[in-house]
Amino acid sequence: MNHLPSADHFALVSAGVFLLVGMLSGIWKYRHMMRSETAQAPAYVDICHRTALMYAFACLVLQQLALHSRWSAAVNLAAVAIPILWFATAVFAYAVHGWLQDTDNQLRRPHKLGSMTIPCTLLAVYMTLLIVGEIGGTLVLLLGVL
Template sequence: MEASQFALISAGVFMLVGMLTGWWKYAHIARSADAIAPAYVDICHRTALMYAFACIVLQQLAMHSRWSHTVNLLAVAIPILFFASAVATYAIHGWLNDTDNQLRQPHRLGTKTVPAAAVRAYMLLLALGEIGGLLVLIAGVTM
C-alpha cells in the first residue's frame, strides 16, 4: 500500500470514529442531569476528528516527498499508529469513566494503576514517532 493511500484511508477511519463517538457523546449528554459527557468521551470524539485532518496533512506530505516508498510509508504509518493508540486509550477511559486526566498520578485504568514509568515511556515514544514521522516527510518534500 502506498503511504498516501494509507493516510487517506486512515483519515476516513478517524472521521468515522469521530462521528460515532459524537453519537456516544450525545447519548451521555442526553442521559446526564447536567448535560455533559465524561471527559474522555468528549476528548475521544474531538481527537478522532482532529486526527482525520492530520492524516490528510500526512497524505499530502507523502505525495510530495522524494523519499522511497518504504521510508514514506513508515513516516506516515508510525504517527498514525500512535494517533490510533491515543484514540483507543481515550475511548477506554471514556468507557470506564475512570479519570478526567490520564496523566495525573497515580495513572488509573479502571480499578488498576499503570506504572508511571510505562506512561512516561509511551509518551516519549509517541512524541518521537509523531514528530519524527512528520520531520521525515517535511525533509522529503524540501530536499
Template structure:
C-alpha cells in the first residue's frame, strides 16, 4: 500500500474510506452480535446480525484490495473512480440490507419466497434485479480495475 496519503489517486482514497467505514461497521456489529449471544438462552444472534458482522469485515478487506488495484490501474482517474465506487456502493447496500434484516429479525434467508422486509413483501423480482445489478457492479468494477492493473504491468 502507498504510505503517503497525498500520493493516492481519488479512487484509492475512496476505497480506503470505504474500508474504514466497513471495518468500523464490522466491529460495531460484532458488539451487537455479542449482545444477542449474551442475552439469549440459545447463545445465538439473529442470522442476519451474524451475516452483517461477517460481511462488513470481509468487505473492509475487499475495499483495501480495490484501493490497491485502483492505485496501480492504467486507466483514467474517472474510469478508476467509477470502477471503485460501484462495488463499494453495492458492498454498502448489502451490509445495510443484512443489518436491516438483523434489526428486524424477520428472516434467516432473505431469498425465501415471498421475500419480505419486516411485514412488507418485496416486488416479485425486486431482489433478483438487485442481485443482477450487484453482480454487474461488483464483478464489472473489479474487472475494469484488474484490466487496468494488467495494462499497467504491460500484460494487456
C-alpha cells in the first residue's frame, strides 16, 4: 500500500533540505567572495544562498500550520507540498542563474537564461503560478488553523 508522508513530516524534511542547500550554497558564495577583488559573490549565488535559508524557516511555519490545521491529511499535504515545490523551483532557478552568471536581475527584459531568451509570457505564467501556489497553499493551511 502506498503511504503518503504526513504534511508536517514533509515540511520538516523540506526545511532540513533547504537548510542544507543554504549551507552548501554558502560555501559556493564564500568561494566566490574569496576570489573576487570586491569580496562579492555573483548576485544570484548570493540570492540562492539567502533564499534557501529563508525557505528553510518558511517550511517550519508551514509545518506548524499543518500540525494545527483541521483539514484532512490529503488537503494538508497538498497545501504544504505546493508552496514547497514552488520554493524549490525558485531556488533552482537562482542556482542556475548563479552558475551561468547570466544576469543580476532575472526580471529585466529581455529575460535571459544563459544564451537563450525566455519569452515574457512564459516568465509571467511561471510567476503567476508561483504566487498562486505559495499564497494559496499557505492560505489553505491558515484557514484550517482558524
